[in-house]
Amino acid sequence: MPELPEVETIARGVCERVRGDVIVETWFGSHKEPFKTSARTQAEELEGRAFETVERVGKHIVCRLSANLDGPKKERAEWIVHLGMTGRLLVTTPEAPVEMHTHARLTLKSGKEVRFVDPRRFGRLEFRGLDKAKGFEAPGAEPLAIETEAFRALFHGRKLAIKAALLNQTLLAGVGNIYADESLFRAGLRPRRRADRLTALELERLRLALVEVLRSAIRLGGSSVSDYVDANGVRGFFQLEHRVYQRTGEPCLVCRTPIKRIVVAGRSTHYCPQCQR
DNA sequence: CATTTCACCTGGTGGC
DNA sequence: TGCCACCAGGTGAAAT
Structure with missing residues (x-):
């Protein structure tokens, strides 16, 4: 599905709707394909953190997350979503019917839900703690900025x-x-x-x-x-x-x-x- | 190393 | 209706 303009559009839309919201619960499907970081690690790490911003880097959606000061997660982190060919990142209500090929659901404090849906499973989900690892950077140049x-x-x-x-x-x-x-x-x-x-x-x-x-x-x-x-x-x-x-x-x-x-x-x-x- | 090809997946479409 | 071939916005591993 998505190239730079689509990913930019999605990142902006998601950002508007989740900024400041806190992840209270997560669910990850059993398919292993979409996960660059194990589903278990993502579930453990995401809960309790807040969305600071959601930005596009290349074709990646980078969700910048706060530390969880109530728990042991003292460093900020990133949740990186790559949509592959058919991936979608949706913000829904919890009552919205869960589509086929939904691989991740994040329940937010406000009651909203973030969902990752991807029939072909070319997409990838990755968690990065920022204690040791650097923030995500695209290897290539940004086409809108390069001179x-x-x-x-x-x-x-x-x-x-x-x-x-x-x-x-x-x-x-x-x-x-x-x-x-x-x-x-x-x-x-x-x-x-x-x-x-x-x-x-x-x-x-x-x-x-x-x-x-x-x-x-x-x-x-x-x-x-x-x-x-x-x-x-x-x-x-x-x-x-x-x-x-x-x-x-x-x-x-x-x-x-x-x-x-x-x-x-x-x-x-x-x-x-x-x-x- | 640089470059090319192909496998990875599901679903939709159009021909027979 | 069914079956089949082919196509799809991406990318990384394997082959050349």
Whole structure:
């Protein structure tokens, strides 16, 4: 489901609704897949802590938690949620019907409930105490903050396709399949161009296109391609702005040439053979 | 090391 | 209706 704009939208929505609230009880499902930290550890550690903020880092949702001063948990901590392809982080009432594939439920002091639902189980839940471990940091650069020179340096000497490079989370954190295709279209670049063969001018066009696309997508609440909804159950609207993604065979909105679909880095890739060089 | 391929999962869709 | 192939917003391990 989620790339940077969707994760940003969800993190903001969850933050608004849980900030200051205290986790009083937890429930974790029996599947082991979604848990980077064991369910038992998460259950023990989360209870009694309060949500300070909820923020996006790359495609991760980082819930910053207070210490639990009534118990033995004297250090602050983080609960890190990665949504994978189909994960959702919901804030509900306890009475709301529990959907299939619900893997975690946190009951809050206010009576609200935070739920993690993920049919395909590509998502991950992780707990980090901040006594020894550092706070979570994405390995890659933040696409909305990186500047011209640093952006260019990311691709120096990289022989892979520019599309593959954009998807590599250790280079840039947060870009996924939709926004890679959409930014390459807006920059007029073919997805299979070798990253190290792009000129400084082309790379700057790409950086600006990426910023533009990500910012407008955040403004529209992300892209709802299937059933994605934010923490308040609201769909995003950036899918209406897609110019190439999942428009195979349809006319390019600029030149009417049919949009092509190819496979790059194992992912379906859409581009206009006329507008992108 | 850098790069590519594939397995990990469930569910929806479209063809026959 | 059923069966099957193929597709899906991600990523990390294994192979090259």
